[in-house]
Amino acid sequence: MSHHFIEFADVAFRYPDGTPALQGVSFRVTHGESVGIVGANGAGKSTLVLQMNGCLLPSAGRIRIGDLEMTPGTRQEIRKKVGVVFQNPDDQLFMPRVFDDVAFGPINLGMAPERVAERVRSALATVGCAHLEQKPPHHLSGGQKRAVAIAAVLAMAPDILVMDEPSADLDPRSRRQLIGLLQSFRHSKIIASHDLDLILDVCDRCLVLRDGRLAADGSAADILTDQRLLEANHLELPLSLQTGRERRPRAGAPSFS
Amino acid sequence: MHMSDALLSPAVGGAMWAGTLGTIAYCSKKVRTEADDQVPPLMGVTGAFVFAAQMINFTIPGTGSSGHLAGGMLLAILLGPHAAFLVMASVLIIQALLFADGGLLALGCNIWNLGMYACFIAYPLIYAPLVRRHRTPGRILLASLASAIVALQLGAFSVVLETVVSGRSDISLGLFALLMQPIHLAIGAVEGVITAGVVNYVRKLQPEALVHTGMTRRVPGGRLKTLTLAFLFLALVTGGVFSWFASANPDGLEWALQRITGAAEIPEHTTGIGATLRALQAKLAILPDYTFKPDAPPKAEASRESLAWPHVDVGTTVAGMVGVAMMITLMFVVGVGIRALRKRAARG
Amino acid sequence: MHRFDLGALDRLAYGDSPLHRLDPRTKVLVTAAFVVTVVSFPKYEIAGLIPCFLVPVLALLLGGIPAAPILKRILGASVFVICVGALNPLLDTEVLHRFGSVSISAGWVSFGSILLKYVLTMSVLLLLVATTSFPGIARALGRVGVPAVFVNQLVFLYRFLFVLLAEAQRMVLARDLRAFDGRGRGLRVTAQLLGTLCMRTVERAQRIYQAMCSRGFSGRLPSVGSARLRMADWACLSLMALLLILLRNYDLVGAVGQHLVQIF
DSSP states (O other): OTTOOEEEEEEEEEOTTSOEEEEEEEEEEOTTOEEEEEEOTTSSHHHHHHHTTTSSOOSEEEEEETTEEOOTTTHHHHTTTEEEEOSOHHHHOOSSSHHHHHHHHHHHTTOOHHHHHHHHHHHHHHTTOGGGTTOOGGGSOHHHHHHHHHHHHHTTOOSEEEEESTTTTOOHHHHHHHHHHHHHOOSEEEEEOSOHHHHHHHOSEEEEEETTEEEEEEEHHHHTTOHHHHHHTTOOOOGGGOOSGGGSOOSSOOOOO | OOOOGGGOOHHHHHHHHHHHHHHHHHHHHHHHHHSOTTHHHHHHHHHHHHHHHHHOOEEOTTTOOEEOOOOHHHHHHHHOHHHHHHHHHHHHHHHHHHHOOSOHHHHHHHHIIIIIIIIIIIIIIIIHHHHHSOOOHHHHHHHHHHHHHHHHHHHHHHHHHHHHHHTSSOOOHHHHHHHHHHHHHHHHHHHHHHHHHHHHHHHHHOGGGGSOTTOOOOOOOOHHHHHHHHHHHHHHHHHHHHHTTOOOOOOHHHHHHHHHHTTOOOOOOOSHHHHHHHHHHHHHOSSTTSOOOSSOOOOHHHHHOOOOSSOOOHHHHHHHHHHHHHHHHHHHHHHHHHHHHHHHHHHO | OOOSOTTHHHHHTTSOSHHHHSOHHHHHHHHHHHHHHHHHSOTTOOGGGGGGGHHHHHHHHHHTOOHHHHHHHHHHTOHHHHHHHTHHHHHOOOEEEEETTEEEEHHHHHHHHHHHHHHHHHHHHHHHHHHSOHHHHHHHHHHTTOOHHHHHHHHHHHHHHHHHHHHHHHHHHHHHHTOBTTBTOSHHHHHHHHHHHHHHHHHHHHHHHHHHHHTTOOSOOOOOOOOOOOHHHHHHHHHHHHHHHHHHHSOHHHHHHHHHHHHO
């Protein structure tokens, strides 16, 4: 139980062309926690997510997942515990049928075909996509693709679930269903998102990233109601908490990050 | 430039399929043993890219008509010859199956025509040597032009040969070549320019994308390749020898027709398009006496001629060789299939 | 060359009918055998090809496939064949048939034969695709011995085909909305568009690779499962073999004609 944790100790990451993406990031997520990661575009959210299962390795600092330290040798093993759902479902559904995609992980884990089929069916049922089993991914809607991508990771039964922008491109109803689904998960959850209202609904804890550094780490309820803190980090209050004054245009020429 | 089933004889189609399948097997082995893990998804997506690229049409300067990229050379540059051949083959299979571009039997020809020359002749013999020492935009343009033109000329000529040897069309080698080669010279030039443009653009902005991953080690020999070549050679020799013993019985329908039409004189048109074309054909005929048409129309004289046995004739020999090659291949394929089925049954 | 109505045949492939339920291997074999048989008819054959139409018509009916998309594609892809085939009547003018004062040259007969063969071979090919999903065909190939590397390539290509086509469509649209009077569509712009698409393709491949690794991919691609051929498959294969032998070696049209003549 206690060994399901992720720990970042003074992690830094630099892209091959020299751009610094993360600097001095330290935090620890323990079993059962649900943590949101927020920040402006370019703050380093996606880079942080990629560090969590070894797609990118830190340039400095240490990452521990349970009793394993993140190294090129251990990352295959780590990927069995940490399941990552990326931003674009089209990048993650690469098999010809939904069933094959969701089965990909369990097959690679070495499971017998009957157990694989069991896992696939139960994962698809969890996300409400059992009827899509035989469909090819390009016949699915955006929301369905996203659900299947989540199922594909759930089928591996990871201890920790990491998601990057899960609600992007979802219509309001699908988004609401996604929130319900995430709330029902017992896994440890780490969710990187612009959708502050989703974070507010789903996460107990919140990390704020700015320019590659951790600007704040505390309870989601505290951070996401702190207007000054949010605005100092190029964010806003969640829409559901805004009263109307926040919606007036700001002075000066626009500049996008 | 896509061949069609209706213009092919089973012999030619089968022979080309044999060549293509052998090459696919060889390239698959190469990719499996030498390419790194990143290559399979890259191959898949670049195949889709070729399709997508063919959608982006442009106006050809000077003519006003529109054209698009074929992609063979670009694939070879991006992925290396072996992976590129596989990608080209997969693209053509999808084109044939999902978009009805070309037939099932003709697929073997099309994959060979569009893949073989670009990947295994133009790229290693023309593009790579020209670009190896000086990777400048100018050099790349020159190399692309030369290799694309050569690849397409060879491909177009293959279409000509395949059609003529099949004998379903009356068009002669010379006439067909005269129609196909110049057009594909122009197409090749445009292809070369666009390929160079893409390569230079990507080099400027993301040079690491052009390192075709993990295929740069040279492995000497390769038993599978030797085996395949030996197999094909044997088939050709066998076919050549056997065809000399093939008797030339006129086909059932033709025999019936001979009896109906009797010794009717054959009127020839002296005016019109037919006459012009025939005159042109006669002038261009490279080998006017060669029987490249195994199914010649029944002539009154033929029924009276008795053909000596064995029937030694160069045209029949070619057809015969090709026919045996196909038969052997079919048997090989069926044999493999049966063996595979038995293995499954044994495993239970 | 490509129409923008992609995927119509692909959608039909996911339907359900006795034909859809046959093993893909059966359908591929049967289609290939039919194509080879049709193509093996000699150059001037017309009568023998007519009864062959039984096969595509039966397949159309059994598979519940609408005729319109099939016919449309047959027509659309016929340009090359028609162009080359049409030279036959011009080049081969020996007279083969005479009906009173009308004489038909051998060239027209061979052209007719070419057209019939084209329609026959193309229709069964399209019907194969319309009743067998492309991944099914790829799996069938894998089961008869095609190397796994190539089968996986076919499967990946198919998967990302529609994604990239949609992307290219958007790029072309974006270009066309800002191209006027023939400017903006030249070679240089095209090369740049293609270059951008190429880079995006490579980046996408990297992301896919990351997603694959994240789900445990270690270099070995999943192998094709095995399945037994069912009774329906064996029945289809044997029936087809019999039918093809019949079609190729017996003058069915003549026999029917003779019987009818005898009756009247």
